Amino acid sequence: MIQANTTTIRQVVTKADRKAFVELPFRLYAQDHAWVPPLKDESMGLITPGKNPFFEHAKAQLFLAERNGKIVGRISASVDYAWTSMPADRGGGTDSGNWGYLDAEDQDVARLLIVSAEDWLRDEGVRRAIGPISMSIWEEPGLLIRGHDQPPTVMMGHDDKRYEAWVEAAGYVKVKDLHTWELDIRLPFPKLIQRIISSGEKNPRIRIRKVNKKRFADEAAIILTILNDAWSDNWGFVPFTESEIAFAGKKMKPIIFNDLVRIAELDGEPVAFMMTWPDLNEFQTDLNGDLFPFGFIKLLWRLNGGFSGKPKVKTMRVPLMGVVKRLQASRMASQLAFMMIEYIRRAAVADFGSKRGEIGWILEDNQGMNSIAESINCEINKTYRIYEKRLLGE
Template identity: 65%
Template structure:
């Protein structure tokens, strides 16, 4: 039962929105594995007109207060593109979302989730998925395994107790998203090396670096492969041109030609692998602020990042090849070439692949074949409204 002194109110105005963002620093102040996001970037994420997600979505944010002190936050949002997807893919008509979820106690958590559900029901939604913050392409899922080490760039971090609070609110797991880690300083097993060497002898296969001077063209190629490769996956929602441009601009400083490969078969682009240096290693000391000195430190780091970890956020092979040996061969070749450059040019020693859907048999098999192990699980929960 919600204590009588607990008040849930919609975020209204700039002061509330700032408090909504700042609350994370209260929740995770004693958590050594939390990576403070840049506050300005989080504010942009939440602001219509600055985030193209809102061209096809609407949201309401809520704060919990007890005695004037903020004790929790949550977003409730509807993605109109998700409503058009097939229910068999996890979205579809009637599906709303909540995310940006943090709370200091279970009563606040329960009241916030109830507030989000109430907003979604008032908008005609019949099912809630959460947490998803805000788009499925951003930070989906609640961290349910791997709280003992920091997340990599563009991945979330949550308190362990949230899992129990969400389940108590009536939610059941809808999908698990896994990340895999591996030591990239050692070569892959002999069988994998033979597969790579066989591909190198084929006149049909070309693995090339992206050309950053032709950023828009390369982004269009990657997006075309991604939409084809992921189109039938659980949770897939099309990425709009505006979102591609926005994300490209945001990621361009950490996009390096050595770390992104496009695979061509008979001259046609059929697969890609995107790898990013773990920006979180540079962000953690900044505590969310670029000023007065953070911007200089970050710019210096971006000139030539030297990192421990590389993250593979996206990888795809066109649908017509996915059940073939060629798909695995192309994947292993791209992974190996990027692995070599990550070590020699960026000083990396560790890789992280993900997220990967728990039922993506092909990608899970590839991850296991190169001796990687699951290091984090993010769970997306669902509930009928």
């Protein structure tokens, strides 16, 4: 436990502590019109061992800052053994650990929280602290440093703009930027891209198909196989475990629609995929994080588009996209990508009434994906930064 003046940093131990951890942002961001209240039950599950399979290969400690009987900050510290087994040049290494979920009323509180997380990490043998990662790379990685005026899309984070200076003042330096790209999906793509798509449509070797949600487990297995191959050399990539696949599938299934997820086949073999979600955040902004007593009914009604079965939503997010490694340096890779993007764009506008797309996150040095985004007239709308710091020994 750390005490400074009237501020105490203590470990989260009880269910009441976890509840306070989840509820703090609702007070800190109450006047931030870009912040979207997360669903409290879902947030509680993510930080609870036994509910989130992340804890099957990781250990973590949550901390709360308290001042005069009032919770004024929070942070997590974690060691993900799937992360530490990665090579150091891809973000891992046996001496690495993470912190995340940073929220604080002021810089002094933030400093004490970061010190507490570092002390815990140091005791776990960590000598390189990387953050924020809240808590898995697949949840909310990075600190928002650009785009504070826009609400985040589903499963993306939002931070107080002051945090950037506070984290850097604590000795952290940039290790990687993650970008999201936005575009007006009502507009046709440039003529060159249209010709590439048209050429692909004439190629009998290529088939771009919708997923079949009735065969959800089989389709998910195909997508995960492509993902694990396509992303295997990416910085920060941690393969999903079987438990995490089931956990993610259960969470994502309500926002999976057949015409918004495509699999590309070459000579009958699945070689690429693109997953798109309606922006669930648009439907839950007014729920204030509560599904009961009436939030669940509202959310279900909105997800089903009333009686239509398809929600009407302004924004679509592309969280995942991949092409098998053997094709990544070829023209075929970009052609398949453009075809999937175009087919999903058409469906999003025609069937869901969507106007805007957001692609990401994408690593700043992922030249292939960033080039594709630029080619279809996307612009970077948000940047999330991951930092690192060398921790001195005792």
